[in-house]
Amino acid sequence: MKATLEKADPVQSKSGFIRKIFKKEALLSIALLVLLLAAWEILSRIGVLHPLILPAPTVVFSATLELLASSFLYLHLGVTLYETIAGFFIGSFLAIILGIVVSSNPTLYKVLNPFIVVFQAIPKIALAPIFVTWFGFGPTAKIVMAITICFFPTFVNTVVGLKSVDEESRLLFQSLVAKKKDTFFKLSLPTALPFIFAGLKSSLTFALIGAIVGEFVGANEGIGMLLDTFNFQLEMGKVYALIVILSIIALLLYLLIEWLDKKLIFWADRDNNN
CATH class of the missing domain: 1.10.3720.10 (MetI-like)
Incomplete structure (x- = not known):
């Protein structure tokens, strides 16, 4: 039934696929941001990054x-x-x-x-x-x-x-x-x-x-x-x-x-x- 609907309405099927792609990209962007902030925080805490140059995200x-x-x-x-x-x-x-x-x-x-x-x-x-x-x-x-x-x-x-x-x-x-x-x-x-x-x-x-x-x-x-x-x-x-x-x-x-x-x-x- 689903395949029949997609065949009958290819535009709607394409738009749904595009929304999934953008949703996936948004999640990847958020994950990358969290990863960068975590790495920034850890490097600041262990002294790799000087607080006068790049203070920790929590600061x-x-x-x-x-x-x-x-x-x-x-x-x-x-x-x-x-x-x-x-x-x-x-x-x-x-x-x-x-x-x-x-x-x-x-x-x-x-x-x-x-x-x-x-x-x-x-x-x-x-x-x-x-x-x-x-x-x-x-x-x-x-x-x-x-x-x-x-x-x-x-x-x-x-x-x-x-x-x-x-x-x-x-x-x-x-x-x-x-x-x-x-x-x-x-x-x-x-x-x-x-x-x-x-x-x-x-x-x-x-x-x-x-x-x-x-x-x-x-x-x-x-x-x-x-x-x-x-x-x-x-x-x-x-x-x-x-x-x-x-x-x-x-x-x-x-x-x-x-x-x-x-x-x-x-x-x-x-x-x-x-």
């Missing part, structure tokens, strides 16, 4: 719980998140607007593209002291740093997405004497949105990196400042705990954009395996 876990129970962590975390989100929204907005403008004007694209590429090639860490000099030790310098780092992925993806519109579809709109506004909102933008969201996923993570880098260079608050302080005090357990917390936050921000992507761009082609 990091204990430090994480201690930080999460403290009130000052959330004050600094709020500052970093504010800088990250503000930089992300401003940088992404500017990137999308500029991407739309240069995509609709090939001459302008050729004129501006070399400057944009050269600016992207500049190591952003070299700009951090300059931004601190210009804007001081407050959040403005970190927001500008986040804007600088997160701008390029969204800009490039916006341009690529708008240039990937199917030529036959464009000709169809022209044959229907569609206005430029209608062509943009009903053809070009829907085609480009999957590309734009792909850029936004990277940009949000880069914005967090930009805020942290700015706080490293000069700040009196923020997670970057805490990392600097704990590192100077050789409290390596708390340093790694902050890294774990930042990793979780970055993952949650990424998943938020991923969720918005799937909800808002429901017409986009998805991986059939998902």
